Structure formats: structure tokens, C-alpha cells
Amino acid sequence: MSLKGKAWKFGDSISTDHIAPGRYFHLRTNLPELAKHVLEDADESFAAGLEPGDFVVAGRNFGLGSSREHAPRIIKLAGINAVLAQSFARIFFRNAINVGLPVLEVDTSGIEPGDQLEVDLEAGEVRNITRGETLAFAPLPPVMVKILADGGLVEHFKKYGDFNLKSG
Amino acid sequence: MGSTLAEKIIAEHVGRDVAPGEIVVTGVDVTALQDGTGPLALQQLEELDMVRAVNPGRTILFMDHAAPSPRKELSNAHQVLRSFARATGAVASDINEGVCHQRLVESYASPGDILIGADSHTCTSGALAAFATGMGSTDVAIGIATGRTWLKVPETLRVVVSGEFSQGVCAKDLMLHLIGELGADGATYMAMEFTGPAVERMNMSERFTLANMAVEAGGKTGLFAADATTRAYLEEQGRGEDYRQLGPDPDAAYTLTLNVDVDGLEPTVAAPHTVDNTMTAAAAAGRQVQQVFIGSCTNGRIEDLRIAASILRGRERHPHTRLIVTPASRRVYLQAAAEGLLKDFVEAGAIVTGTGCGACVGVHGGVLGDGEVCVSTQNRNFHGRMGNVKSYIYLASPATAAATAIAGEIVDPREGYLEPQG
Ligand code: SF4
Numbered sequence: 001m002s003l004k005g006k007a008w009k010f011g012d013s014i015s016t017d018h019i020a021p022g023r024y025f026h027l028r029t030n031l032p033e034l035a036k037h038v039l040e041d042a043d044e045s046f047a048a049g050l051e052p053g054d055f056v057v058a059g060r061n062f063g064l065g066s067s068r069e070h071a072p073r074i075i076k077l078a079g080i081n082a083v084l085a086q087s088f089a090r091i092f093f094r095n096a097i098n099v100g101l102p103v104l105e106v107d108t109s110g111i112e113p114g115d116q117l118e119v120d121l122e123a124g125e126v127r128n129i130t131r132g133e134t135l136a137f138a139p140l141p142p143v144m145v146k147i148l149a150d151g152g153l154v155e156h157f158k159k160y161g162d163f164n165l166k167s168g
Numbered sequence: 169m170g171s172t173l174a175e176k177i178i179a180e181h182v183g184r185d186v187a188p189g190e191i192v193v194t195g196v197d198v199t200a201l202q203d204g205t206g207p208l209a210l211q212q213l214e215e216l217d218m219v220r221a222v223n224p225g226r227t228i229l230f231m232d233h234a235a236p237s238p239r240k241e242l243s244n245a246h247q248v249l250r251s252f253a254r255a256t257g258a259v260a261s262d263i264n265e266g267v268c269h270q271r272l273v274e275s276y277a278s279p280g281d282i283l284i285g286a287d288s289h290t291c292t293s294g295a296l297a298a299f300a301t302g303m304g305s306t307d308v309a310i311g312i313a314t315g316r317t318w319l320k321v322p323e324t325l326r327v328v329v330s331g332e333f334s335q336g337v338c339a340k341d342l343m344l345h346l347i348g349e350l351g352a353d354g355a356t357y358m359a360m361e362f363t364g365p366a367v368e369r370m371n372m373s374e375r376f377t378l379a380n381m382a383v384e385a386g387g388k389t390g391l392f393a394a395d396a397t398t399r400a401y402l403e404e405q406g407r408g409e410d411y412r413q414l415g416p417d418p419d420a421a422y423t424l425t426l427n428v429d430v431d432g433l434e435p436t437v438a439a440p441h442t443v444d445n446t447m448t449a450a451a452a453a454g455r456q457v458q459q460v461f462i463g464s465c466t467n468g469r470i471e472d473l474r475i476a477a478s479i480l481r482g483r484e485r486h487p488h489t490r491l492i493v494t495p496a497s498r499r500v501y502l503q504a505a506a507e508g509l510l511k512d513f514v515e516a517g518a519i520v521t522g523t524g525c526g527a528c529v530g531v532h533g534g535v536l537g538d539g540e541v542c543v544s545t546q547n548r549n550f551h552g553r554m555g556n557v558k559s560y561i562y563l564a565s566p567a568t569a570a571a572t573a574i575a576g577e578i579v580d581p582r583e584g585y586l587e588p589q590g
Contacts, residue, residue: 015550017548017550017551017552022531022553023530023555025233025242025530026531027241028204028207028245029208029241029245030241060353061353061356065550066287067205067286067287067290067304068204069304069306070205070208087353087356089353089356090356091288091383094307095303098306099306141191143191143318154212162314163193163314163318165193165318
């Protein structure tokens with residue numbers, strides 16, 4: 001599967017408070033409304049400006065902080081194809097896979113805001129069309145590949161009625 | 169080769185030896201949700217047609233982040249949790265009870281347990297030698313309905329603490345210092361295991377503070393061996409029968425060992441806007457502060473309140489500095505009342521709120537104004553954490569926070585605030 005879109009660039013240490021601010025706590029039961037504020041505290045223009053299929057591109061330790069699964073959910077709900085970062089905080093990383101949002105560990109330092117990207121999940125590659133560069137991303141653990149391929153953990157359970165994580 | 173504490177607990181659950189990096193599907197003993205993450209979890213169970221709790225007495229739904237509810241959407245969220253509890257027999261920990269992590273250590277977590285909670289500071293219960301970790305709503309929902317979860321067996325980072333804390337310096341200062349050294353991702357996906365002579369001497373409250381903030385270094389959990397102190401704590405909570413001795417094997421293999429000496433450690437703060445942005449309180453001194461918050465799952469226990477009250481007693485807050493005190497749980501609140509601490513706080517000009525997360529999460533009860541600075545005993549100072557992206561949060565110990573409330577600016581509590589007044 002290949003995903004295409006343009007890059008929105010963020011820095012290091014983007015927390016779940018940046019992504020789904022606590023002042024919108026009351027919107028946690030209304031995800032479409034909460035999604036209108038996605039990443040608002042990191043870039044106020046993001047939610048209104050993004051186009052479906054765009055990518056969130058960030059630095060180190062993306063998603064640090066709380067366990068709120070709402071964070072990856074509203075990124076996905078807003079139409080973001082995938083998050084690319086140098087590294088991820090682990091609770092966020094796992095939540096993203098559980099909700100079916102691809103999260104890719106890749107060297108994002110050469111990606112500039114607005115660059116056109118194409119991500120090939122099978123090949124494990126990010127192609128920066130604007131810059132004519134190809135970057136390899138770290139492969140996901142097989143368990144996560146499986147959950148992601150099923151469309152998230154709920155879909156995985158619908159399919160198998162249980163954990164079915166043996167790979168190969 | 170022996171096992172670390174994390175490996176040992178997981179191995180007991182899966183019935184065979186495990187090694188770091190391995191993926192296991194394991195039973196879980198305690199599952200927890202809170203009012204921010206719970207409704208989504210329960211929605212997932214509905215979608216899966218799995219509205220059930222396999223272990224209802226150890227499935228706890230906490231109403232603590234918005235307690236009491238400041239708006240109707242959150243009141244409705246509370247209704248969702250209460251009705252799930254009624255339908256399944258799960259425990260509803262209502263708005264009077266306190267912060268989830270404090271309630272978990274008081275009444276639910278035991279040595280050797282695997283505990284998953286839809287809140288990142290679930291790692292707090294690691295201080296009782298429970299493999300306790302935060303996960304998202306869906307993971308915990310599945311844990312509630314099936315009694316199981318999947319885990320990657322983590323590598324272990326051992327932290328060996330030696331030396332003696334000097335007066336006015338405590339576990340919070342140590343943990344802030346450590347996170348400053350490690351970085352906010354320095355222990356990513358590792359279990360942290362705390363040990364050493366200074367740890368053996370620590371009371372449970374101090375151990376909870378360290379375990380609580382393991383996640384601020386990226387850690388999966390923060391573990392302590394169960395020892396005589398653990399036993400005494402569980403006995404005090406009326407559940408001595410839940411104690412068992414549990415520790416790592418002497419020949420366990422650690423990915424990394426960090427030695428820390430607390431001799432000469434100074435009161436430490438984390439400056440805005442990351443927890444690893446640490447410096448001594450002396451280096452941050454002089455920064456004017458509009459609000460001080462003493463509470464949260466990190467430092468809202470009776471031991472913390474005693475320290476704060478000993479500094480505030482007979483003194484008054486600075487007129488430009490609001491002071492909010494939030495006991496972590498009902499038990500803590502009652503104890504503080506019995507000891508007269510609440511009176512000390514109110515006389516010093518504080519507002520003492522009901523139990524719960526209070527101002528920590530920016531939902532209500534202490535939201536900061538534009539440009540305001542808060543010194544808080546909580547565990548996070550991210551942009552917007554206390555409800556306003558235009559505000560600044562410094563994390564500190566109860567002693568530093570209390571002294572700051574009096575001075576109106578950040579101070580080192582050893583600068584004349586430790587001596588009793590009046
Ligand atoms: S007190 Fe703060 S950190 Fe602790 S559970 Fe509540 S919101 Fe989270």
C-alpha cells in the first residue's frame with residue numbers, strides 16, 4: 001500500500017498535551033469535535049490547514065506523556081496518513097497501532113514543511129518526491145504489523161475473537 | 169542466568185522463563201480506567217460485544233480527573249462508568265475517593281501482580297513490586313473483558329541509589345535530577361528497577377514518587393523489590409495478607425546500571441516545558457510565581473502534606489501567590505484532617521480542595537491565566553498541561569513548593585524555610 005501526501009513538520013518532544021489538550025477534556029467523548037483541535041498547541045494552523053492524506057513529520061520522542069488513545073485517534077480521524085518521527089514514546093506508539101494509524105521511525109531531518117512524500121509500507125520506504133530522496137524506516141515488530149494489517153486491535157479481535165499474534 | 173524483577177513477574181504469569189524482547193500474551197490481575205480514558209474503552213467493548221469484566225473486583229473505574237465534574241459532558245462520562253460498574257460488578261471509585269494511582273496502591277496492587285491502567289502513571293504501583301504499566305483505552309478494554317494482554321518483555325535499567333538525603337531534599341528532587349540526566353526518552357520502553365541502600369531506607373511514599381515518574385523518562389514501569397517496608401505499608405492499609413517477599417535474582421542481567429549518590433543532591437526543579445529541563449531550585453530562584461499546587465499522584469500523600477505543612481505552619485503565603493492543596497485520596501484527606509494539617513494550610517492562606525487530580529491536568533480547579541507561572545508537585549510541565557498553553561509550569565518537591573508559596577518566587581527551601589515558626 002502506498003500513501004501520498006505532503007509533510008507538516010513538527011519539532012522534538014511533541015506531547016499528548018500538544019496533540020489533544022487537556023482543556024478539551026470534555027470533548028473526549030466527541031472525537032470528531034476533538035479532532036478539530038488536533039495538534040493545536042504545537043501548530044494552531046494545522047487542523048484547519050491539513051488535507052486528507054497529509055503526513056505528520058516530527059523529531060524525537062513524539063507522543064510522550066499521557067496514555068490518552070484519543071491522541072492517535074484524532075490524528076487519524078483528521079485524515080493524516082501516517083506519523084513519521086525520529087522516535088516515539090512507547091504508549092503512543094502502541095496506541096497508534098491499536099487504532100490503525102501507521103507510525104514510522106525514520107530519519108526525518110531532511111524533510112521540509114510541504115514536501116511531497118510517498119510512503120510504501122510494504123517496502124519500508126519513504127520517498128521524498130520534492131527532494132528526490134528515499135529513506136528507509138525501521139520495520140515494525142511482527143506483532144504490530146499484524147494488528148495494523150487487521151486495521152487495529154478491535155478489528156483484530158473481531159476477526160479472531162482473541163489475541164492471534166503468533167507470527168510466521 | 170537470573171531474572172530481573174520485571175522478567176520474574178512476567179515469567180510467573182506465563183509459566184516459563186522469558187527474555188527481554190520476547191512478546192508474550194499474559195494474564196493481568198488488576199485493570200483500571202479513569203474518566204478521561206474510560207468512556208472510549210467501554211465504547212470499544214460495546215463495539216466488540218464484550219461488555220463484561222472477567223475479574224470485576226479488580227476492575228476499577230476511577231472518577232478522579234474531573235472530580236467533581238465541572239461540566240455536563242464529563243458528568244455524562246461519569247454516568248457511563250457508573251453504569252458499566254453496575255452492569256458488570258466492576259468497582260466504581262467515585263469522585264470522593266481520590267486519584268487512581270493512590271487508590272490503586274492503597275487498596276488493589278500487590279507484589280507480583282500485573283496491572284494495566286489506561287493512564288500513563290499506572291507505573292506508580294511498581295513501587296509495590298507489581299508490573300504496573302499504562303496503556304491506551306483499547307488495550308485496557310481488552311484486558312478487562314478477557315483478563316489478558318500482550319506485552320513485550322522489557323529490558324531493565326537498574327538505578328542504584330546510595331548516600332543520605334540532606335535536610336529539605338527528597339525523593340522528588342532525586343527523580344527530577346535523574347530524569348534530567350537520562351532525558352525524557354532515556355529509558356524508553358525499559359523497566360526501571362530502583363535499588364541500593366538509599367532506596368532500602370525510603371518509605372513507601374518516596375518509592376511511589378520515584379515509580380510514578382518512571383514514565384517521564386520513557387520507562388514502561390518503575391519497580392522496587394517488596395521488603396519489610398512494603399509489608400508494613402500493606403498492613404497499614406489493612407491488607408497484610410497481600411504481601412509476599414519478591415525481588416530480582418542476584419545474578420539478574422541488566423541492560424544498563426546507573427549509580428546515583430544523593431549526598432549533596434540539591435532541591436531540584438524541572439523548568440518549562442519538559443520534565444528533563446532540570447536545574448537546581450537555587451538556579452531557578454527569583455522567578456515570580458502566581459500559583460503553587462501541592463497535590464497529585466506524585467506528591468499528594470500524607471508524607472508530602474506533612475512536609476508542606478511543617479514549612480507553612482505559622483507562615484503565610486505571599487499575597488501574589490495562590491496556594492492550592494489537594495490531598496490525593498480520602499484516606500490522605502482524613503489523616504491530614506486528624507493531624508491538623510488542613511488547618512495549617514488554610515491558616516497559611518491555601519485553598520484545600522477535595523481529593524482527586526485537581527489542578528494537575530488543566531480540566532478545572534486551578535487553570536492558569538496567560539503568562540502565569542505555577543510551581544507544582546505534579547509530574548508533568550508540558551505546554552498547556554494546566555489548561556493554558558500560555559502559562560509556565562515548574563515541577564518541584566513539596567518542600568520547594570511550600571517555601572515558594574511563602575516567598576512568592578522560586579526559592580531553595582533550605583534558605584530559612586525548614587525551621588519551624590510559631
Ligand atoms: S494527578 Fe495528574 S498525573 Fe496523576 S493521574 Fe491525575 S492527572 Fe494524571
